[in-house]
Amino acid sequence: MSWINDLRKLLSRVRGASPAAEGHDPITCREAVDHLLEWLDGELEETESKRVGAHLETCGRCYPRLRFERAFREALARASRSQEAPAELREGVEQALRRDGFGPD
Amino acid sequence: LTSSDSPGAAGTSPPGADQSRTFRSEALVHLDAVYRFALRLSGDPDTAGDLTQETFLRAWRGWESYTVGTRAKSWLFTICRNTFLRGEGREKRHTEILNELVDEDPRRASGESAVFSSVGDRDPEGAFWDRLVDDRILREIDALPPEFRDAVVLSDLEDLSYQEVAEVLEVPVGTVKSRIFRGRRILQERLYDVAVASGIIESTPESVSGQKDDGA
Numbered sequence: 001m002s003w004i005n006d007l008r009k010l011l012s013r014v015r016g017a018s019p020a021a022e023g024h025d026p027i028t029c030r031e032a033v034d035h036l037l038e039w040l041d042g043e044l045e046e047t048e049s050k051r052v053g054a055h056l057e058t059c060g061r062c063y064p065r066l067r068f069e070r071a072f073r074e075a076l077a078r079a080s081r082s083q084e085a086p087a088e089l090r091e092g093v094e095q096a097l098r099r100d101g102f103g104p105d
Numbered sequence: 106l107t108s109s110d111s112p113g114a115a116g117t118s119p120p121g122a123d124q125s126r127t128f129r130s131e132a133l134v135h136l137d138a139v140y141r142f143a144l145r146l147s148g149d150p151d152t153a154g155d156l157t158q159e160t161f162l163r164a165w166r167g168w169e170s171y172t173v174g175t176r177a178k179s180w181l182f183t184i185c186r187n188t189f190l191r192g193e194g195r196e197k198r199h200t201e202i203l204n205e206l207v208d209e210d211p212r213r214a215s216g217e218s219a220v221f222s223s224v225g226d227r228d229p230e231g232a233f234w235d236r237l238v239d240d241r242i243l244r245e246i247d248a249l250p251p252e253f254r255d256a257v258v259l260s261d262l263e264d265l266s267y268q269e270v271a272e273v274l275e276v277p278v279g280t281v282k283s284r285i286f287r288g289r290r291i292l293q294e295r296l297y298d299v300a301v302a303s304g305i306i307e308s309t310p311e312s313v314s315g316q317k318d319d320g321a
Contacts, residue, residue, distance in 0.1 A: 041285075064230055068221050068229065068230055071231035071235060072234045075235055075237055077262060078239065079242035085137050085139075086154070090136060093136065093157065094133075101121055101165075102121075103126075
């Protein structure tokens with residue numbers, strides 16, 4: 001049963017382009033998924049970024065992956081922001097700097 | 106901005122006032138970020154506080170050598186990490202050797218995620234990530250192997266580019282990329298386990314049969 005799914009999947013990857021992205025360009029799901037993380041990181045050059053983005057945002061199979069990675073990233077960022085430097089530390093740093101010539105302002 | 110003692114004396118500002126002002130607006134604004142990074146590195150609030158203070162003192166003393174163009178933020182992270190490693194008595198060379206063993210897997214550079222594959226049918230858009238508690242997420246980040254942790258923290262928590270992370274960690278960009286990608290996958294798997302253990306998401310019904318995100 002599951003081998004049928006695997007086969008189907010393989011075929012669709014080989015065939016490439018998802019219906020949703022057809023209007024745009026011939027980028028395959030495989031290609032889009034391969035570049036998903038770099039795309040999210042803003043590390044692709046412009047032309048490629050547009051191709052990959054257009055596919056990821058419109059392809060019914062790839063879009064959930066994008067949402068999934070985004071949700072993960074947002075959770076990390078949110079957790080990180082929950083921590084701030086304590087006020088005493090801020091004060092302590094400034095005091096130490098002042099002893100070292102950091103000027104008044 | 107290397108205006109050291111210029112004898113112009115045209116202003117009322119005491120010497121160093123300009124530098125203090127730019128240091129405040131370009132470096133001190135990153136105090137929270139440096140403190141968080143120090144927390145991830147050391148895992149301890151007191152140590153992180155000391156590290157943060159040390160970082161800013163060093164940055165202030167080296168402010169004239171700071172080249173505008175590099176982001177002050179990554180420069181501060183570099184100082185922070187080097188200070189930490191020195192304090193640990195850890196030779197860079199030592200970690201470098203470990204890195205080479207760890208970094209050989211270019212095939213991970215993709216959006217393939219084992220966790221996505223296994224929850225794809227139950228939670229295809231990863232809503233469960235949002236229900237994880239901050240502290241648990243941070244604990245799992247801290248528990249990552251340091252090479253992966255530092256890369257993921259700088260990239261995903263502090264928004265540095267691959268190039269900037271490479272400069273902070275003093276490794277090639279390709280290495281950074283593979284560490285970020287693999288670090289994320291490891292973290293996803295661990296957080297997924299946390300989510301299952303805390304009932305945020307049901308565990309996989311029975312099989313490990315993997316990907317079944319076919320259909321419509």
